[in-house]
Amino acid sequence: MTDTQTKQAPKGNDKKMIARLWRDYLSKQKGTLILAVFFMAVLGATQGSYVWLVTRIGDFAENLSAADGAQEGTIQFALLVAPLVMGLTTLSGISMYAQSILTNKVALSTIRDLQVDMFENAQRSDYALFSRQDGGSLVSRFINDVTILTAALLRTLTNLGRDLLTIFSVIAVMVWTDPLLTLLVLVIYPLILLPVISLSKTLRGNSSEAQAQVGIVTSQLTEAFAGARMVKTYGLEDMQDARMHETFSERLSLYLKLVTNQARISPMMEAIGGVAIIGVILAGTWQVLSGTSSGWDVAGVFGGLVILAPRFRALGTLNNVIQEGLAALSRMFELIDEQPTIVDAADAKPIELRGGEVVFDNVSFAYEDGTQALRNVSLTVGAGETVALVGPSGGGKSTIINLLPRLYDVSAGSVSIDGQDVRNVTMKSLRENMALVSQDVTLFDDTIGANIAFGKPGASQDEIVAAAKAAAAHDFIIAQTGGYDSPAGASGGNLSGGQKQRIALARAILRDAPILLLDEATSALDAESESKVQSALETLTQGRTTLVIAHRLSTVRRADKIIVLDNGQVAESGKHDALMKQDGLYAKLRDLQFRE
Numbered sequence: 001m002t003d004t005q006t007k008q009a010p011k012g013n014d015k016k017m018i019a020r021l022w023r024d025y026l027s028k029q030k031g032t033l034i035l036a037v038f039f040m041a042v043l044g045a046t047q048g049s050y051v052w053l054v055t056r057i058g059d060f061a062e063n064l065s066a067a068d069g070a071q072e073g074t075i076q077f078a079l080l081v082a083p084l085v086m087g088l089t090t091l092s093g094i095s096m097y098a099q100s101i102l103t104n105k106v107a108l109s110t111i112r113d114l115q116v117d118m119f120e121n122a123q124r125s126d127y128a129l130f131s132r133q134d135g136g137s138l139v140s141r142f143i144n145d146v147t148i149l150t151a152a153l154l155r156t157l158t159n160l161g162r163d164l165l166t167i168f169s170v171i172a173v174m175v176w177t178d179p180l181l182t183l184l185v186l187v188i189y190p191l192i193l194l195p196v197i198s199l200s201k202t203l204r205g206n207s208s209e210a211q212a213q214v215g216i217v218t219s220q221l222t223e224a225f226a227g228a229r230m231v232k233t234y235g236l237e238d239m240q241d242a243r244m245h246e247t248f249s250e251r252l253s254l255y256l257k258l259v260t261n262q263a264r265i266s267p268m269m270e271a272i273g274g275v276a277i278i279g280v281i282l283a284g285t286w287q288v289l290s291g292t293s294s295g296w297d298v299a300g301v302f303g304g305l306v307i308l309a310p311r312f313r314a315l316g317t318l319n320n321v322i323q324e325g326l327a328a329l330s331r332m333f334e335l336i337d338e339q340p341t342i343v344d345a346a347d348a349k350p351i352e353l354r355g356g357e358v359v360f361d362n363v364s365f366a367y368e369d370g371t372q373a374l375r376n377v378s379l380t381v382g383a384g385e386t387v388a389l390v391g392p393s394g395g396g397k398s399t400i401i402n403l404l405p406r407l408y409d410v411s412a413g414s415v416s417i418d419g420q421d422v423r424n425v426t427m428k429s430l431r432e433n434m435a436l437v438s439q440d441v442t443l444f445d446d447t448i449g450a451n452i453a454f455g456k457p458g459a460s461q462d463e464i465v466a467a468a469k470a471a472a473a474h475d476f477i478i479a480q481t482g483g484y485d486s487p488a489g490a491s492g493g494n495l496s497g498g499q500k501q502r503i504a505l506a507r508a509i510l511r512d513a514p515i516l517l518l519d520e521a522t523s524a525l526d527a528e529s530e531s532k533v534q535s536a537l538e539t540l541t542q543g544r545t546t547l548v549i550a551h552r553l554s555t556v557r558r559a560d561k562i563i564v565l566d567n568g569q570v571a572e573s574g575k576h577d578a579l580m581k582q583d584g585l586y587a588k589l590r591d592l593q594f595r596e
Helices: 003-007 011-024 026-068 070-124 128-132 135-177 179-226 228-233 237-263 265-290 295-336 397-403 427-432 448-453 461-470 474-478 497-511 527-541 576-582 585-595
Strands: 358-366 372-381 386-390 412-417 434-438 515-519 545-549 561-566 569-574
Touching (some): 011 295, 070 135, 179 237, 372 397, 372 561, 386 397, 397 515, 397 545, 427 434, 448 497, 461 474, 497 527, 561 585, 569 576, 576 585
Parallel strands (some): 386 545, 434 515
Antiparallel strands (some): 358 412
């Protein structure tokens, strides 16, 4: 669902979302909710009791004063009223505290479950999801949307429970005290609903736009801070300032539009509340003068009105919060409902490797936006062979690497391993037999040793160290203060580019997979480290089927075969010497790099 669709979501969709929220999440907290409602009812009853106190205690005080005199009546009044008032206020305070704790537990537990479902589904969605949506947009759903929905849940649970029960309790006492004045209040106050309903659709659209814009802000801030080195080196501070100023100004505009529409409700409600007060004063004065009601009865109804006013106001402004919450919930459900198209076939079986021969048979592939990445590509990587993929940027090299573990599925043709179409085997078994080292190294905010061990969960320390030595990483690791227990930092921020690349290589070496995918695996290494790693890779690739992407052609000279890709097609193939003799694209690329 797009933001536009969210903005224009019909009422039926809201009802379905609310029903789903209850069915899949809130109902798990049913026991806690029932207990919270009990305390809300107690709280509402105490609020209604205040109206009764005003009327009955006023009459009681007058009777005592008339019967016993002012001094004696005052003492009796205090002995009777003080314990009653203290008891009610204590009960009210305890109930308020209990329902607050319980509703917070319900709301926060629900949010936790939603976050878990969002993350789990995002992790298992197609790789295309992460290409289609920037990281900032996804992260904002876990932070901004979650914050908004948490506030909406807390307000809704509290207002619809506590305030409604309080309103019913107070109105019941008011009806018992003075039905005519209460009827007047009940006729006037529903008018509050009119402005609320009229602004609902507008508020929903404003909220959707504002929340979507948070993803843009998050994404641009992430880019700005991650690219600080380039920005400073190129002197782009002014350009970045202007870019973010425009983004922040757009955010300001969207939120001003939202709060302006929200603010319209309060003055309308104040005006309607004023009408109710005037009505009670005039009608109450007429009743007292005509002898149909006592002054204390009118005072009791007026006290009830004072209690009701903030509750009705809270219910009126609750619509703003609900509309924001529904917009956030829609975006969260959108992520939870993201359906992967790359799934195991109904009859998929674990792959049976007999050597690891990889065959691309007349493969074509286009991305979601229609960009054609591969056109009728056929190539074979024999079991245990090393095949290098080279060519200009955008030629389709990375796409081939992505098709093998089924990060994407072919648009036409087939990819097979040992005669088994990768679409007919389980993805778990397929990916367990592959190791990937990319030029975009992924390290987690954990220890260096743990980052290596991700290649083989449960690996022993000796295995981790052996892998690090093979990747020429051991020496710099033990030079760290904590050795293998040293923190890598967020995204490996405590390590240099070359060090991160060697950690990634150690991870792949530890995985010991029969199929090896190397995407510019040595791009960030200096000459000395590259020499060491190349030596380790030559050992690692022995007996393994290896696909290598390299822009530096010097790193692929020893490949069993070189495939030259250009504009999504195989332009040339063969060994280094043979391709040089052809004096084609490969030779031109080689000459260009040699001159550089």
